[in-house]
Amino acid sequence: MSSQDEHDFDEFLRRLLREEANAIEPADDGLERIRARLTRPRPAPAVWVMAVFAGAWRRAAGAAPSASAWLRTPRRWHALLGARPRRWHAWLRGLPGSRPRRWRSPAVLAAAAAVAVAAGVLAFTPLPRQAVSGTAALLRSFGGAHGNGAAGQGGGQAEGGSGAVPAPTTSPGSSGKQAHRSPSASPSPSAAPSPTPRSESASSSPAVSPSPTPSASSSPCPSPAVSPSPSPSPSLGSGACPSPTTNPSTGPTTGPTVGSTPNPAP
Amino acid sequence: MYAAHYRSLVGLAVLLVRDGNTDTAQQVVQDSFVALHRNWRGLADGNGSGDRALLYLWQRVVNRSRSAGRQSASGDTPGSAAAGPAPATVLTAMRTLPRRQREALVLQHYAGLSTAQTAQMLGISADAVQRHTARAMSSLHGVLESGP
Numbered sequence: 001m002s003s004q005d006e007h008d009f010d011e012f013l014r015r016l017l018r019e020e021a022n023a024i025e026p027a028d029d030g031l032e033r034i035r036a037r038l039t040r041p042r043p044a045p046a047v048w049v050m051a052v053f054a055g056a057w058r059r060a061a062g063a064a065p066s067a068s069a070w071l072r073t074p075r076r077w078h079a080l081l082g083a084r085p086r087r088w089h090a091w092l093r094g095l096p097g098s099r100p101r102r103w104r105s106p107a108v109l110a111a112a113a114a115v116a117v118a119a120g121v122l123a124f125t126p127l128p129r130q131a132v133s134g135t136a137a138l139l140r141s142f143g144g145a146h147g148n149g150a151a152g153q154g155g156g157q158a159e160g161g162s163g164a165v166p167a168p169t170t171s172p173g174s175s176g177k178q179a180h181r182s183p184s185a186s187p188s189p190s191a192a193p194s195p196t197p198r199s200e201s202a203s204s205s206p207a208v209s210p211s212p213t214p215s216a217s218s219s220p221c222p223s224p225a226v227s228p229s230p231s232p233s234p235s236l237g238s239g240a241c242p243s244p245t246t247n248p249s250t251g252p253t254t255g256p257t258v259g260s261t262p263n264p265a266p
Numbered sequence: 267m268y269a270a271h272y273r274s275l276v277g278l279a280v281l282l283v284r285d286g287n288t289d290t291a292q293q294v295v296q297d298s299f300v301a302l303h304r305n306w307r308g309l310a311d312g313n314g315s316g317d318r319a320l321l322y323l324w325q326r327v328v329n330r331s332r333s334a335g336r337q338s339a340s341g342d343t344p345g346s347a348a349a350g351p352a353p354a355t356v357l358t359a360m361r362t363l364p365r366r367q368r369e370a371l372v373l374q375h376y377a378g379l380s381t382a383q384t385a386q387m388l389g390i391s392a393d394a395v396q397r398h399t400a401r402a403m404s405s406l407h408g409v410l411e412s413g414p
Contacts, residue, residue, distance in 0.1 A: 009407055010375070016353050017376040021277025024288055026295075030276075031268055034299045135383045139271075139320050 267316065267323075268299065275327050281372045282331035284361055294334045298326035325387060328373070332365060359409040360402075367402035370395050 272295060279291035302309065302323050309319040360368060366388070373384045374395075381399075385392040 005407075006403070009403065009410070013356070013371075013403075013406065014375045016356060017281060017372065019353075020357060021274075021281055021376060024273075024277050024280050024291070026273055026276045026288075026292055030272055030292060030296060034268070034296050034303075037296065037300050038303055135317075135321055135324075135379070135386060137317065138379065138383065139324050139377070 267302075267319070271320070271323065272299075275323065278324075278372065278377060279327050279331050279334075281360075281376055282328060282369060283334050284365075286357075286361055290334050291331075294327055294330040297330050298323055301326055321387075324377075328369060328387060356406055356410055359406055363402050363405060364398075366390070366394075367398045367405070370398040371402040371406075374399055 275295045275298070276288070276291050279294040280286055280288055283290050283294065302319060305322070306319065309322050310316070360371065363371070369388055370384055373379045373387055374381070379387060381392045381395050385395045388395065390398075
């Protein structure tokens with residue numbers, strides 16, 4: 001299979017999946033069902049299990065002071081750990097300025113070192129946060145681009161980032177919904193015009209790649225990561241991101257005020 | 267969040283659920299929203315962006331689609347908007363792909379996630395994602411070449 005064939009098949013598959021998904025018309029009562037399930041009491045076993053855990057937690061919390069007081073006695077530690085504390089004790093006594101009662105220091109030092117290492121790792125590796133925010137920005141853009149025709153507007157607290165993404169017009173249905181959405185959107189000051197990031201083919205229209213999309217980073221609720229996904233693997237990652245395809249004519253991005261449209265849900 | 271993402275999530279679930287049943291997909295997405303609501307306190311971002319919540323929602327849909335596909339072995343397959351026998355054949359073949367291959371394919375080709383993001387979403391390595399995607403593409407291409 002040549003690379004051209006692969007590319008064509010990629011495009012074919014993308015189009016196919018989008019058409020398949022866009023053909024789905026979710027029921028209008030989705031939000032009502034969710035609300036109904038949230039108000040419905042949980043089944044009895046779940047309540048029972050939660051009650052048991054809550055009781056166990058309360059008991060543990062109540063027993064914690066007495067347990068810590070019990071453990072504070074060195075003799076108990078000796079009983080628990082055998083002769084090892086005595087060795088630590090002797091070793092610590094040999095240290096300059098150490099007091100005899102500092103038999104706990106190795107454990108404390110080890111715990112402190114572990115905490116410090118964990119904190120350092122978390123502080124100096126922003127990757128997880130970046131990855132989370134980057135992926136979420138992409139997903140938001142994707143959802144916002146696709147989900148405008150969904151039933152209901154969900155109380156108007158839709159994610160603001162959805163507006164910073166080009167409008168999708170892959171299928172006729174979605175294009176119509178987008179046309180409905182655009183006027184209702186108030187362009188937020190920080191929402192940049194959609195840059196129409198990539199046009200891979202004439203049929204699939206410009207695509208929003210998750211990584212370099214400037215609109216995602218300039219969204220009203222920006223994710224801290226400018227380039228969320230470094231896309232270390234260049235094969236499929238960065239190049240094959242069709243996500244929300246857009247019609248260049250609908251260029252200006254829509255703001256986060258998607259909720260201004262009426263809620264069709266009863 | 268519901269307004270912005272419900273429809274796209276249902277589309278994702280339809281592609282991920284093995285039987286392709288729309289009702290099952292909606293059930294999956296509704297379950298995910300319920301779970302999101304119940305875990306909202308731990309998922310809310312300080313800056314109010316909802317990044318973590320959205321990621322949780324997507325991961326929940328992917329995970330729930332697996333069990334939903336297992337529970338309902340059969341169901342009505344939604345009609346494809348794409349005309350012609352080949353797309354239907356490819357879609358049918360896609361539903362018979364192994365779960366990981368199907369997930370990697372859908373997340374990359376439908377959701378537009380990168381390899382790294384797909385790996386994060388599925389909890390596997392990027393190499394594994396590439397491997398699954400390549401195998402899935404090969405299988406589907408073979409189906410297309412062999413004809414309906």
